[in-house]
Amino acid sequence: MRAQALVLAILSLATPTIASIDKPYNSQQPFTSTNSGIVGQGDRYDDQQVWRIDWSDYSDVNKQDIMNVIELLNLDVWHSTQSSLDVRLSAKEKDIMGNIIPSESFHPFISDLQSLVEESLNPGEENPEDIDEKFSEISEGLRKKKKNKGKKGKNPKPSIPPIQIDPFNLTTIDTPFHDKFHTLKEIDKFGRTLIETFNGTRGIEITELNLGKTFEGRIIKGWSVKMNPNGNGSIPNPQPIPEPDPNDPEPDPRPLPDDPDHDDPATPAFEKRLWKSDDDLDGMELEFVIQAGQHGREWVGPSSALYFLHHLLLRATTEPNSDPAILLKSFRFTVIPQINPDGYEYSRTKSRLWRKNRQDVGGKGNCLGIDLNSNWGYKWRASKSTACSEGYGGKEAFEAYETKAISEYLSSAAERGNRVRAFVDLHSYGQLFMFPFAHSCDDFPPDAEMLMEAGLGVAKAMRTKQGEGYEAGQACDLTYRAPGDAIDYTYGITDVRWSYSAELRDTGTYGFMLPPKLIRPTADELTAGLMYLAKFIYALEVNPP
Template sequence: MPAFRTALQLMAFSVPAFATLWSYEGSKSQIPMYSEISTKIYDGALWRFETENQDVFQWTLRVAQDYSLDVWRASGDYVDVYTAGDSVIPKALLSVPHTISNLSTTVRTPSRNSYTNAIDRWNLTSLENTTYHAAYHPSWEIDEFMHTLAELYPDEVTVLRLGHTAMGREIYGLQISGDTKASKAKPGFLITGAQHAREWVAISTALYLSHALVSNSSESQSMRGLLDDFDFYVVPSPNPDGYDHTWETDRFWYKNRQVVDPVSPCVGIDTNRNWGYKWKPHSALGNLGKKKKKPVPDDPCSTWYPGHRAFEAPEVNNLANFVSTLNGAGGPHAKIKAFVDLRSYGQMLSTPYSFSCKRMPKDAEDQLEAALGSVQALKVKHGTIFKTGNLCSTLYRAPGNIVDWMYARAGIKYSYAAFLRDTGTYGFSLPAEWIRPVGEETGKMIEYLAKFIAKRQK
């Protein structure tokens, strides 16, 4: 593996002092070439239960949870459930109108046993001609992509080390800037990839956007012009432990891989329910339809387990620390002015709040105006239609959400969750040939949002 050195002088790059910057020494871009590939095939079915009203929705979801079914998505008027292996749908649910899509997902994991030049193999010098965005990639290829991008564009790209995961892996991010001398005065734009491990296209899209931000302005999908107005911070894989698990063991794993109980056979925290704004020891979903005065804390085996306390997950705590060093408690001097959390699936651009359907942000009008323009810009590229609205109304009530914390605690006025393609045909198994189209249309959304905010600040 290449040798690295740590650059200790950080102030010139306008990044927090705890973050570490990487640069290459010696032989560069030597990354594994994979001649051996392990293949796993996941055969299953995606069931969509159409729920005509909230009573049916809550009942359907409660039954699915009581039978420990794998709920992929619950969105008010439908509940998506994935079955594989010995999983069966209880007879009670079959009375709800439903459709079934058969899914066969193949995961081909490359083995690291020889080396080749990353630039030559993927042609990262060109966004249009690269082969990198034609496939999903395991963690080591994601890390090498980020370091190679920093090598190719040393004046624009800096690799950040944000801290370690529950299993000790490093969490990497990118700072992408234009004129570094002017960076301190520029607002920041933060983009995060999949907090939930199985949402692969969110990670791939974060990588595509990073590439587009540094690509030559002559290329048709280049976003380099945005660097005139913003410094971008991109964290493609904020849950690398969980993401690795989806490659190695369970393609549809959801949480991180943290040990949370000395006796429970289950591990993992839902990192998107572990943020410190309106955190609760139970998920709203876990108590749907239960007539009890006091909500019951979630079991560690629950898909939506929020942890024993807020910020218990180191992945969440590290990202919050990073944002806090840039924004403090918010206010006019906060660096980051825009935040987009990339997710899948559902084709929505959602605003705060997630913890309540009754509370509205004081900036709701501006947030929605920017969102409506952004989804229209996205639609122009490939015709993809996105919905807009606050998180609670477009999904369900969920405390401890990252978007709520970024808005209410970090003071990022324009905070959004972007649920990428599709609407349920493939769900989390979106084919790799869709990576580039999703990246292109998401780029148009980010571009509109950045220009909207820049114009408002002038």
């Protein structure tokens, strides 16, 4: 049989157990299919586990052998690094891999996947008593304190009902919108509400972008924000940031002018550099693009992107001399929270772990979908995997509707009169912040020193904010990636110097099923990291030393 012969030829580690397989096992076949209209009531994962392979001592050849078998069997790789590989397995697949991988290097870390899926899903209807619980407790405590002020005794009157906060009241970052995952309609409403709340305030200009359509006809939306320096309440011109004392081995942090958070230990320390940007950026509008949602099941990325945009607008409109206000005068920030709305909707309603888009790609097995992050047109090459594989990169670069739409937006910046200067692609999980290239470490960016310096600062800012560790480095060093990565394209083709890919929380406890209670902490640390990166670029290129 061709499949078994190929496995035996590829793997010197192979055992007779593999020879009993007549054809690759299709892990995308649904286990059950029930009412698909409610989150979590589609495919089930009752016999599924996630196993971690410790391959830190394996040679590159052995690692590639394992990846070849994973591609052949259409297995679902969750996370890969140079030291470990997380893969979702059914009982049958686990037996196969267990005969390939030595037992001491192979162990489960999510033993009951279906239970974890159920625990992570949002309820169909919120219980009003649970809405914004932590803020209700605070408000109730304040009311009790006020009512009992000046009274003797310990018998206060019953407290009044807690205040409920409208999720779409965007005048506060404490809105409970940021404490749950949302439908596409709710995300669209959030964007419209941002425009209604902030557009025109202190010169803020917010534009809703329709970037293209998906295979199933959904619009890929984004929101672009800039502060007009001539608008009402505009901020003063950017001020130069003073040089640190060159005789001081530990230069003081160099915050932006009049920043109320100047004593934050995560504020960057911009040492004197021997380099600076060679590009003539005078008079050119610089754009900072944040993209999320390439993989449908990675819900925390879109949520974190929206939180960042909301934070940016709130600070800029309420604190005229804050970092966001100054940065918005020099940069246009464009947030594309959900580049893969078809995959996201399918993940929400039918198959929680769906990764790809929902494009008809033909071929045997009637399998659907392209892995968007393997379909960008830099050093792209056809995958050995079948169309049923989770990592299927398509028959050609930009075959996916979504990658084609966003690449056209990025490459047409000059027509809009601006320059995309930074691009950050949000994913989960792994807690990494990475610069190009992903496809191979043989392709080394000439800006690697600058990219690494900024990346290390971002990782520190994120760690300082919430205490969670993030690692920075080149993508090919930190992960085991395929060609066709978004940041390889933005850096290698569209010349976006500050191109990064972020893997948000966590490191494997929940994987893609991060519970809603961790949305806000994840988004908060991402916001700290993105602010650091924007300030780094500002100090280097807008007001260089």
